[in-house]
Amino acid sequence: MTSRDSAVRICVLYPELLGTYGDGGNARVLSRRLAWRDIAAEVHTVGAGEAVPDSCDLYLVGGGEDGPQTQAARELQASGALHRAVDRGAVVFAVCAGMQILGSRFPDADGIDRPGLGLLDCVTMRVDRPRAVGELLTTDATVTGPGGSTVPLGPLTGFENHAGRTVAGSSAIALGRVEVGEGNGDGTEGVVTGRVIGTYLHGPALARNHRLADALLGLVVGADLLTPLDDADVEALRTERQAAARRDRVGSGHDSLHRRRRP
Amino acid sequence: MSASSHPSVTGPGARARIAVALGRAVAGISRLTGRGSGSVIGGRAALRVHPGLLRALSAGREIVLVSATNGKTTTTRLIAAALAADRAVVSNSLGANMAAGIVAALGPTAPGTTAVLEVDERWLPGVLRDTEASTVVLLNLTRDQLDRSQEVRSLAAAWRRCLAETPPHTVIANADDPLVVWAARGAPTVIWVATAQRWLADAVGCPECTGRIEFGPSSWHCTGCDLSRPIPSVTVDDTAIVIDGERSPITLGLPGRINRVNAAFALATAHSLAVPLAPAADGIAAVTEVAGRYRVTTVNGRTVRLLLAKNPAGWHEAIELLAPAPAPTVVSINSRIADGLDPSWLWDVDFEILQGRFVVATGERRHDLAVRLRYAEVDHAVADTVDEAVRICAGRPEHRPGAVIDLAANYTAFQQYFERFGGDR
The missing domain is CATH 3.40.1190.10 (Mur-like, catalytic domain)
Structure with missing residues (x-):
């Protein structure tokens, strides 16, 4: 379907700061899905204090706790590499705390507003409600492919664990609409500004949502659709998790002890 | 009051003794009604009548x-x-x-x-x-x-x-x-x-x-x-x-x-x-097992060893305990409250190490595990029950007849299997 002379370069940013919730799995998923299609992939892991390359094709930013989140924002701001990469057309996929720091402001561990990187048109604020912890499910979601076409993703499924409320600005669009869970807090889930995509979905997100993984790779390699893979295991997981999220919402099952607020 | 400077000859006071007796009674009722050993609920009752009981x-x-x-x-x-x-x-x-x-x-x-x-x-x-x-x-x-x-x-x-x-x-x-x-x-x-x-x-x-x-x-x-x-x-x-x-x-x-x-x-x-x-x-x-960990037992006539691993650090130690490849293995994952509701830590475990073995995924989060194994390129199957999982392992050509099948499970999955197959509890 597509051919490339060079390997797809994937950059995992600060896994020790933003890697608490298995989000490192997103890089494994992307590199395997490339390899299975005979597209070469290189994964560059950048630790705190190390130089961030500005030449990668796809950047992954994971979720983490409040303190490390602020440190990651400070380092990325000082580096400037991620801004240069986005200007060049790189794709960024950011989860939870990672999405929050890519917006224009976010609350730190003490609830004080901190400046974000401004790569996503959104702000995150602290709100007075219990932390959202549990399954998060959207209705059918789409993203815009490299040729401007609409790429269907199906429902997005994941696990959310956050306290902030995220409000998208006028130039941003939501990634999906919440069916079960909290998401951004206003019935939407995730924020998309150009090729920068943010979400509250852990799980990891790309393990549970293979079409979203392929959509990110499609943006990188310039194809709306990539060769299909054997995704029977993922489809089985998606079916089971969607049912679990809906069961959770109506309050049966042990998960309902923990939460939950209706969308 | 420090434990070492006040060696007690009389033991805890009357109130503590009453609280302990009450706790044991509650535990006894819990056991009689088939709700487990009762030690936790009995302890809770005792602490309610005497919040300073642990100190006493x-x-x-x-x-x-x-x-x-x-x-x-x-x-x-x-x-x-x-x-x-x-x-x-x-x-x-x-x-x-x-x-x-x-x-x-x-x-x-x-x-x-x-x-x-x-x-x-x-x-x-x-x-x-x-x-x-x-x-x-x-x-x-x-x-x-x-x-x-x-x-x-x-x-x-x-x-x-x-x-x-x-x-x-x-x-x-x-x-x-x-x-x-x-x-x-x-x-x-x-x-x-x-x-x-x-x-x-x-x-x-x-x-x-x-x-x-x-x-x-x-x-x-x-x-x-x-x-x-x-x-x-x-x-x-x-x-x-x-x-x-x-x-x-x-x-x-x-x-x-x-x-x-x-x-x-x-x-x-x-x-x-x-x-x-x-x-x-x-x-x-002389200790050979601890609360069922490492217990060798039988599941529908097949010899199985129970192993507990509940988080990335535990898994990285447990994987080396497994019978060496190509022995097929059962891995079971739940995500109840005591396990943590979010099993995304599966992606922090290097399941790639299991390549060369056949793994059967079971437990309530078997599909999450199967996806993890798929991306780790570990040959695997999914079984709805542990009985089926053990049967699949035993039927694999690389399974040596009579060999012990390792069943590695996280916390509540392990507890279920221990209660069901553990024997004398």
Whole structure:
């Protein structure tokens, strides 16, 4: 379907700061899905204090706790590499705390507003409600492919664990609409500004949502659709998790002890 | 009032005795109605009528507290076995490790009996305050139960505070876990144990200064402050545990590298409490299973070994215990409250190591595991029940007839299988 002379370069940013919730799995998923299609992939892991390359094709930013989140924002701001990469057309996929720091402001561990990187048109604020912890499910979601076409993703499924409320600005669009869970807090889930995509979905997100993984790779390699893979295991997981999220919402099952607020 | 300065001859007061009797009655009712051993609910009832009960029951006793993310049940059992060489010992050995379970364990025992108590890592500050334990054993602190536990760093900070506020006579601690070292290093006497800990991802940021910690082959240090690996006085090799240069040869009844480390903590604890090394080591060596861990049992006529692994650090130790490839293996994952509702930690485990084996995924989160195995390129199947999983393994061409099938499960999955197949419980 597509051919490339060079390997797809994937950059995992600060896994020790933003890697608490298995989000490192997103890089494994992307590199395997490339390899299975005979597209070469290189994964560059950048630790705190190390130089961030500005030449990668796809950047992954994971979720983490409040303190490390602020440190990651400070380092990325000082580096400037991620801004240069986005200007060049790189794709960024950011989860939870990672999405929050890519917006224009976010609350730190003490609830004080901190400046974000401004790569996503959104702000995150602290709100007075219990932390959202549990399954998060959207209705059918789409993203815009490299040729401007609409790429269907199906429902997005994941696990959310956050306290902030995220409000998208006028130039941003939501990634999906919440069916079960909290998401951004206003019935939407995730924020998309150009090729920068943010979400509250852990799980990891790309393990549970293979079409979203392929959509990110499609943006990188310039194809709306990539060769299909054997995704029977993922489809089985998606079916089971969607049912679990809906069961959770109506309050049966042990998960309902923990939460939950209706969308 | 410190435990050592007030040796109790009378034992706990009348109110404590009544509370204990009530707790035992509630536990008895719980057992009779088929709701489990009843120790936790009985302890809860006792604490309700006498909130100071733990303090009362602790007075006048030698108390050892054992806390960690992983290995606390096993190490508690090994310490109890070591101390039993020369004294009576009581222990909460079924893993009932919060205040109620501890009260239930202490309640029925003679007041002078030494207590070895496993303590949930979040409960350590409260239990240390109430018991004024003389010895605290700290094994490790790593990520676990992502959706509900405090961040490991704030747990380390709570440990550090409680050790300063109620200093035990001796802390026995892991020299290779920077979070544990940071929590324990202010204590008056610390016996450091070399563990060669494998899972270090939760400790790369310094708990003191947030600087980066650099790990070498047998050392580590913070690049930003003075936090570094203390010189251990307890080490372990393939044949012996070495304390202050003295070798105690030991052949364990429990498998794996990690249990040699747990045994080193146990022997060091016994040594610090003046138990002679040889009989203490014999007591440790005689332990062959702990609350069903490593138990070999039968599942529908097939021989199966039960293994517990509940988080990335635990899995990285458990994988080496598995029968070598190509022996097929069952892995079972649940995500109930006691497991953590979010099993995304599966992606922090290098399941790639299982390549070359056939793995059957089961448990309530079998599909999450199957996806993880798919991306790890591990040949696998999904089974709705453990019975089916074992049957699939036994039917594989690479399964040697009569060989033990390893069944590795996380916490509530393990408990289910232990209750169903464990035998004499």
